Amino acid sequence: MSGIVLSASVRQNLLSLQSTADLLATTQNRLSTGKSVNSALDNPTNYFTAQSLDNRASDINNLLDGIANGVQVLQAANTGLTSLQKLIDSAKSIANQALQTTVGYSSKSSVSTTIAGATAADLRGTTSFASAVANSNVLYSGAAGGVTAATSGATLGGISGSDTGTVINAATTAAKLLNGAAAGDANAGVVAGDTLTVNGKTITFAAGDQPTTTPTGLTQVATSAGVTTGNVYTDTSGNVTVYLGSTTKASIGDVLTAVDLASGVQSNVAGTLTLNAGQTASTVTGGGALKLQSTTGSDLSVTGKADILKALGLTSATGAGNVTATAARTTSSTTVSSLVSSGSTLNVDGHVITFKDAPTPAAASLASTQGVSGNVVTDGNGNSTVYLQSGTISDVLKAIDFATGVQTFTLNGSGGGTLATASGQTPSSINTSGQLKLSTGVNADLSITGTGNALSVFGLAGNTGTASAFTAARTSGVGGIAGKTLTFTSFNGGTAVNVTFGDGTNGTVKTLDQLNSQLQANNLAATIDANGQLTITASNDYASSTIGSTVAGGAIGGTLTSALTFTTASTPTQDVVAQSARANLVSQYNNILNQIDTTSVDSSFNGVNLLNGDQLKLVFDETGKSSLNITGVTYNSKGLGLASLTVGVDFIDNAATNRVLTNLNSASSTLRSEASALGSNLSVVQIRQDFNKNLINVLQTGSSNLTLADTNVEAANSQALSTRQSIAVSALSLANTSQQSVLQLLR
Incomplete structure (x- = not known):
């Protein structure tokens, strides 16, 4: 091929086409990978930098699993802590239940004197x-002018009052019949079943003649002056029955007798009608009108149907409704100016003096538990009754002295007794100004309250007359133990006691409250009974301890022990039922501790238990320089400072229970502290976990920024290169056309 010669245009077009194909291949590679830098040849700097960032991101990503496991370990420990806290709370509930049960001892250790x-x-x-003397307000007699001072002989009752009715029949006398037909007889219209109420007593009119035998509970009143028929019967309470009669009819005199018996003017003494001393019998006046008399001890009140009282000349009202006729006592120079109401009382130092409208009973008529002195009947123990029909201020003073102990009356069992003034005392009296001079006595401070009008009558109701009590203090001196000291060494860890008895000032102790204030800090308490017995007892918290024992302490001493004899400290007595209940609570508590032990062991994740002494190490970066070491704890019952309880030792009293509660509170605080530390560590781990995730994203983004291709640019390049390639192919074809022409010539 080396012998082939291409023309310049062909070669140029061929080279252009090759270049375009290379560029198109590069662009297509970038589009397929998404990166502009796919190898070190593309851009050595960016390639190796991006690779370094990707490697670090990969290393950090590999750490995220370990961090995630660490988070779960911490979550498992936190779950365990929550459960342990609930178990501790359950144990506290059991301990508090022990505190709320019976103390566990029927008697506690005590010493007394x-x-x-x-x-x-x-x-x-x-x-x-x-004894001290207290003065009342001035008491006046009933003399005109109201300024004459009363004397000891002034009577408490008044002068008998009368109510004279209108003439019921001319020349009516007591002997005339109540409902007779003869001239001059009354026509009162009384029928069987009618009643009159006289000073709270009931007069009942009954049908028929007087009974041949005395009815049960009644006593016949024998005929006396002014009473002609004897149709009147009484009971022991002062109620009266009048038999209207058919053969022997009731008379006006019988009505007068019945009223006097009910009011207390007269009495039925062994069946004989007897006029009480100082009283005036009710009569019929010469003009034929009834003259009803009150006693000296109470005003008279007669209540009955209006028609009956009108027929008797006691009212002008008519009808079947009730009306009341009254007769009031009056005062005189021989009486007090304000009369005492019957039924009023004085309460003197807890003893009761009662004022009664009745004649003073004879000694022979009294029970063996009573005695009479003047016009006062007493029980010999300070309780008395003063009889108003003849009682005087002197009698009241005597009764007050019986109550305070200034005077005594020793009963002889026959209604009499021996009157004596207590040694060193002065009987109460009334001075020339009319003031009562009341001796307080030495047994107690004087305290007088009253009912009815007794307080005001005797000037004991204060300056305004509205006070509800009269008080006066004895003259007090230094008691027998003043200046003496009482000591107790520390009892069950309390504060040792060292008290001095005195008047309550300058740190001395006078009252029981002050003594208890000193004893409380040493787990002791004091009481005193009515006989002066002072008892010092262990508190409920230490009911199982013995005062003065080697284990508990609290030995007694001081100068008081030489003046008074204290008993040997008693030992506490267990309450079997209460201790059984507390023993059951011990068993429940120990079960809770077992659950604490198993819960702490079970609080693991992937073999790591931070509540059972394991450690957790978390690495946060690829170099291992950033890490967190979490040291575990051992939070079983022993690790929390809790120990199994023993029946008969723990929960036996409040102190033993409080010790358990103290340990539980400490364990609870420990768990809360550890939960806070775990929470803090968990927060750190989660923050680092989020940080690493974000850092990985940053690294990967940085890497991508160095190597990623711009798809928009590469897509445009791809289109341009495709067009360029097509044009180059066409140009190459044109360049070859000239050579084809030469070939045609050769053919």
């Missing part, structure tokens, strides 16, 4: 209390 006269308000005792 008796301080004579000691109270919660003053532990020093009352050996040196002295």
Whole structure:
């Protein structure tokens, strides 16, 4: 072929066609690979740079799987921590349940001593209390003008009052029949079943003659002056029955007798109608009108149907409805200006004085547990009844002294007794100004409250007359243990006690509250009973401990122990039922610990357990210089500082339970701290995971920027080269045409 000679035009066109074919092949290669640099020959710099970037991206991508596994390891550990926290909370619930059960001991360790006269308000005792005197407001007599001071002899009851009715029949007398037909008899219209109410007592009118035998619970009132029929019966409560009679009919006198019996003007003494001392019997006036009398102890109140009271001349009203007729007592120079209402009371230092509208009973009529002194009936223990029909201010003062202990009345079992003034005391009295001088006594501060009008009558209701109580303090001195000290060494880790008894100032202790304030920090508590017995007891938290023992501490000492004898510390007594319940809680708690152990072992991923002591190392870059080492922990029960409980040792009292709760709270804090650390590490790992993914993208993008072809340009080049190639083929064909012409000539 070397002998073949091509023309210049042919050769030129052939070379152009070869060049176009090469360029077209290059363009098609770029379009097929998408790269403009496919080998080092294309662009050595870009090729090797891109290759380096792709290699690094590949290396980092290979690390992502390890990082992803690390994330799951951390997630598994976090899941384990969450479960462990819930188990710890369950254990706390069990411990709190133990705290809420019965303390576990029916009695706790205690020491005690008796301080004579000691109270919660003053532990020093009352050996040196002295009686004081308290004055009431001025009491006046009922003399005209209202400024005459009352005296001890002023009576508590008034002057008997009367209610004179209108004339019911001319010249009516007590002997006239109640519903008689004869001239001058009354026509009261009373029928069987009608009643009158007199000062709370009931008068009942019954049909028929008086019974041949005395009805059960009733006593017949024998005939007396002004009573002609004896148709009146009474019961022990003061209620009266009047038999209207058919043969022997009831008289006006029977009605008067019934009213007087119900009001207390007269009494039925062993079947005999007896006028009570100082009282005035109800009568019929010379003009034929009823004259009903009140007692000196109460105003009279008669209530009944209007028609009956009108017929008796006691009202002008008519009809079947009830109306009331009254007769009020009056005062005089021999009485107090304000009369005491029957039923009123004074409560003096917890003892009750009752004021009663009745004559003072005779000693022989009293039970063996009562005695009478003047117009006062007492039980010998400070409770008394003052009888208003003849009682005086002197009687009231005596009753108050019985209540305070200033005076005593020793019963003799026959209704009498021996009156005496307590040693060193002065009986209460009334001064010339009319003030009550009340002795407080030494047993207690004076405290008087009342019902009814008793407080105001005796000037004990304050300056305004509205006070509901009257008080006065005894003169107090230093108690028997003042200046003495009481010590307790530290009891179960508490603060040692060193108290001095005194008046409560300058750090001294007077009251039970002050003593308890000192004892509380040493896990002890004090109580005192009505007999002055001071008892110091272990607190509920340490119910299983014995005061003064070698293990618990709390040995007692101080100068008080030489003045008073303390008992040997008692040992606590277990409550079998409560301890059984607590033992069951111990078993539940130990089951929770077993679950903690298994949960910590199961918190692994792909063989790595950060809660069982394993370590996790994560590499973040291709050189290994960027990494994270996470050291695992051992969070089984022992690793969390928790130990199995023992029946009979743990949960036996609140202190043992609180120790378990302290450990649980510490374990809970440890778990929260580790969860925070794991969360922080997880956040770091996830950030690095995202960073590596983004970095791979950056590297691959950079590599692509160096080697990728511009498809738009290469596509245009491909079209241009195809056109160029077609034109070159045509040009080559034209160049060969001249040679074909020469060939034709040769033929």
